[in-house]
Amino acid sequence: MADANAGAETAAAAGPAEEELAAAGLLLEVDGAVATVTLNRPERRNAMTFATWRGLAAIGRSLPDGVRVVVLRGAGPSFSAGIDLSMFSGGGEGFADGSDAAATDRFIAELQEGYTWLRRPEIVTVAAVHGHVIGGGFQLALACDIRVAADDVKFCMKEPALGLVPDLTGTKPLVEIVGIGRALELCLTARTVHAEEAARLGLAETVVPRDGLDTAVAELVASLLAVNPGAAVATKRLLWEAAENTLEQQCAAERREQIGRLRELFGT
Numbered sequence: 001m002a003d004a005n006a007g008a009e010t011a012a013a014a015g016p017a018e019e020e021l022a023a024a025g026l027l028l029e030v031d032g033a034v035a036t037v038t039l040n041r042p043e044r045r046n047a048m049t050f051a052t053w054r055g056l057a058a059i060g061r062s063l064p065d066g067v068r069v070v071v072l073r074g075a076g077p078s079f080s081a082g083i084d085l086s087m088f089s090g091g092g093e094g095f096a097d098g099s100d101a102a103a104t105d106r107f108i109a110e111l112q113e114g115y116t117w118l119r120r121p122e123i124v125t126v127a128a129v130h131g132h133v134i135g136g137g138f139q140l141a142l143a144c145d146i147r148v149a150a151d152d153v154k155f156c157m158k159e160p161a162l163g164l165v166p167d168l169t170g171t172k173p174l175v176e177i178v179g180i181g182r183a184l185e186l187c188l189t190a191r192t193v194h195a196e197e198a199a200r201l202g203l204a205e206t207v208v209p210r211d212g213l214d215t216a217v218a219e220l221v222a223s224l225l226a227v228n229p230g231a232a233v234a235t236k237r238l239l240w241e242a243a244e245n246t247l248e249q250q251c252a253a254e255r256r257e258q259i260g261r262l263r264e265l266f267g268t
């Protein structure tokens with residue numbers, strides 16, 4: 001039987017080594033214009049360590065130029081159970097305990113880099129989520145442009161229940177998607193949001209049966225790749241700017257982007 005991944009290269013040439021990523025619980029496959037990042041510690045429900053977040057940042061820094069779509073997915077029964085709880089008891093390599101505010105600020109900023117690259121206009125990022133999507137895992141899904149969820153999905157922003165705040169870039173997209181009241185309610189109760197509610201709140205663009213997740217994501221990726229690459233980049237840039245801009249600024253941004261498109265289309 002043919003290997004479904006035949007032709008896929010593992011890891012980008014100048015990117016992090018496959019073994020380095022494996023130790024961080026990550027698998028990167030680049031197949032032409034599509035990169036697939038798999039959270040790959042299923043025996044720990046893809047719990048994430050500092051190495052996972054640094055590995056994600058390294059993937060972002062070294063993504064080949066030709067990649068247009070990045071899919072994030074989780075191996076095994078869940079997308080991710082969030083931070084590896086053993087990091088609290090063991091401290092974890094390079095753990096910052098807040099005693100030095102400047103050092104802790106730098107430490108967290110470095111981890112956040114594992115998430116912020118997912119907003120770059122040159123790529124469209126898709127989170128394919130199923131099972132538990134907790135804490136840092138929920139924030140990873142929120143860092144993506146589009147979320148496709150299986151009907152067994154369970155989102156939970158667990159950090160406040162552990163005495164922490166969500167600090168992996170998730171608070172802004174959460175508020176933008178569900179509004180301040182619902183974001184407060186979800187975070188401060190740390191309750192679980194199941195598929196039907198997730199779709200209603202806009203936490204998932206699409207909900208599909210669990211066994212149809214891969215197919216749904218593949219179809220979405222094919223549709224995304226069918227669009228003119230330059231138009232895709234310009235449109236993503238434009239749409240992400242929209243929330244911050246006044247109408248006047250946004251109209252100007254539309255004109256600016258369209259001039260670029262027209263020049264490319266007509267070679268002027």
Ligand code: ACO
Nearest residue numbers: 043044045047081082083084085086132134135136158159
């Ligand atoms: N950190 C470390 N190990 C974990 C984590 C985690 N976050 N989540 C699961 N595991 C381990 C379990 O300890 C267990 O290990 P074992 O087989 O050696 O006993 C294994 O993964 C499987 O976990 P189960 O609990 O048996 O799996 P189940 O499917 O029943 O439950 C669930 C999954 C709901 C995710 C549960 O494991 C859980 O609640 N995990 C903790 C979630 C959490 O609080 N995360 C922190 C969020 S805050 C943040 O991310 C900043």
